[in-house]
Amino acid sequence: MSGLDWNSAFALEILPRLLQGTMWTLITTLASFAVAAVLGIVFAVLCDAPRAIARWPARALVDFIRGTPILIQLYLLYFSLPAIGLTLPALLVGILTLSIHYACYMCDTYRAGLSAVPKGQREAAHSLGLRRRQTFFMIVLPQAIRPIIPMLGNYLIFLFKETPLLSAVAIIELLQTAKLIGSETFRYTEPFTLVGLIFLVLSLAASWVLRKLEARYATGRYGRSTSPGTANEGPRAPTRNAQPQA
Amino acid sequence: MNPDSFLLILSGAATTLDIAARSIVCSLVIAVVVGTATALGGSLVRFLLTVYVELFRGTSLVVQLFWMYFVLPQFGIVLSEHTVAVTAISLNYGAYGAVIVRGAIVAIDKSQWEAASSLGLRRLPTLRYVVFPQASVFLIKPLGVLFVQLVKATSLVSLITIPDLTYRAYQLNQLSMQIVPIFGTVLIIYYLMTKLVAGSSSLLDGYLGTWRRPGAVKP
Numbered sequence: 001m002s003g004l005d006w007n008s009a010f011a012l013e014i015l016p017r018l019l020q021g022t023m024w025t026l027i028t029t030l031a032s033f034a035v036a037a038v039l040g041i042v043f044a045v046l047c048d049a050p051r052a053i054a055r056w057p058a059r060a061l062v063d064f065i066r067g068t069p070i071l072i073q074l075y076l077l078y079f080s081l082p083a084i085g086l087t088l089p090a091l092l093v094g095i096l097t098l099s100i101h102y103a104c105y106m107c108d109t110y111r112a113g114l115s116a117v118p119k120g121q122r123e124a125a126h127s128l129g130l131r132r133r134q135t136f137f138m139i140v141l142p143q144a145i146r147p148i149i150p151m152l153g154n155y156l157i158f159l160f161k162e163t164p165l166l167s168a169v170a171i172i173e174l175l176q177t178a179k180l181i182g183s184e185t186f187r188y189t190e191p192f193t194l195v196g197l198i199f200l201v202l203s204l205a206a207s208w209v210l211r212k213l214e215a216r217y218a219t220g221r222y223g224r225s226t227s228p229g230t231a232n233e234g235p236r237a238p239t240r241n242a243q244p245q246a
Numbered sequence: 247m248n249p250d251s252f253l254l255i256l257s258g259a260a261t262t263l264d265i266a267a268r269s270i271v272c273s274l275v276i277a278v279v280v281g282t283a284t285a286l287g288g289s290l291v292r293f294l295l296t297v298y299v300e301l302f303r304g305t306s307l308v309v310q311l312f313w314m315y316f317v318l319p320q321f322g323i324v325l326s327e328h329t330v331a332v333t334a335i336s337l338n339y340g341a342y343g344a345v346i347v348r349g350a351i352v353a354i355d356k357s358q359w360e361a362a363s364s365l366g367l368r369r370l371p372t373l374r375y376v377v378f379p380q381a382s383v384f385l386i387k388p389l390g391v392l393f394v395q396l397v398k399a400t401s402l403v404s405l406i407t408i409p410d411l412t413y414r415a416y417q418l419n420q421l422s423m424q425i426v427p428i429f430g431t432v433l434i435i436y437y438l439m440t441k442l443v444a445g446s447s448s449l450l451d452g453y454l455g456t457w458r459r460p461g462a463v464k465p
Binding site: 005064067068069070071072073075076079080083161162163164165167168175178179182188189192193195196199200203204207 | 307415429
């Protein structure tokens with residue numbers, strides 16, 4: 001085998017199947033991101049819990065999960081859950097693995113955001129008679145999340161690029177679709193090249209959107225922008241008096 | 247777990263270490279060369295290297311691995327699995343590293359270049375003796391994080407049938423069904439490896455940071 005062997009008709013023929021795989025990749029990415037974003041808050045709160053008995057196991061677990069490959073974690077869950085009588089669909093196991101792994105990364109981001117909210121905010125909420133839970137969800141969390149949104153966006157892109165490893169346990173996402181096409185037709189050039197292109201286009205688009213969002217949040221943070229292009233672009237984040245260090 | 251399984255796991259760990267070490271060295275070289283060139287090169291060089299960086303950062307490492315494994319032979323380039331693994335990981339992580347290196351070099355104040363030039367230093371000596379030593383302080387931590395990710399990413403090479411730690415774990419799992427002991431051992435080995443990389447990067451950071459950070463006093 002030598003020389004470039006590219007068949008455009010074949011590429012066009014398999015494109016719909018690959019786009020269907022892309023849809024599953026996107027669904028997996030978004031679902032994992034949503035679960036990870038919530039789980040990350042739980043981990044962050046546990047890691048900074050006032051009681052050492054909650055704090056240290058949480059920190060150790062987060063450190064361990066971050067220090068080990070996601071693929072092994074995927075295998076572990078995929079093979080061991082049925083052994084304890086819990087047979088979940090492969091896609092669910094994949095989403096679970098990705099979200100636990102990324103929650104551990106987001107955990108530190110949330111912790112930084114949470115610790116950047118001035119203590120006076122909690123005290124003020126307390127003096128107004130708000131309970132701890134109310135203070136956290138209504139006062140502290142909204143302020144903590146805003147400066148870390150760009151970071152969370154980066155994790156969304158990382159997560160997206162991590163999804164092809166789910167094909168290792170035969171979850172039908174984009175890469176698995178390409179592998180299936182390859183094994184049916186013995187042609188690998190077109191499917192894998194198209195997969196690469198689809199990833200490239202989507203992640204470039206995502207980072208472009210993210211940069212736009214970041215710019216918008218930056219203008220919100222430092223007051224009204226004077227540049228003519230961004231002067232009247234709809235609602236923006238309000239300026240805050242107490243600035244967390246983003 | 248019987249001793250044979252453990253030996254198999256250890257042989258897998260050796261393969262993983264080998265691939266990780268080679269990839270770290272190669273990606274470091276790529277990162278420094280590409281990062282410096284994108285920071286200082288002409289517009290054509292910058293454009294070409296930016297295309298490389300965005301290409302490898304924009305597509306997934308798994309996809310790159312499979313592409314090199316299945317598609318490169320179509321171009322008449324037949325590489326061994328080991329070479330494919332090291333090349334893909336190095337090009338991918340080199341691209342991420344290049345951005346870090348570029349940032350560190352750009353962060354060095356322009357006046358440093360001007361001062362060096364007024365002392366009669368040419369571009370390369372300025373880079374070697376003035377800019378790199380200062381930029382290295384900003385490099386160690388982010389590159390350390392990157393290489394921790396790299397060590398974890400080597401597990402993906404098992405998907406192109408390289409008998410690394412992950413592959414051995416998968417294989418033993420199919421044979422013996424001792425899920426938790428096998429994957430537990432393997433997870434701990436990976437954890438130790440990433441801690442080794444993270445630990446040495448923070449040691450190096452502490453060592454360099456004591457005397458190279460701006461305003462620091464040499465002990």
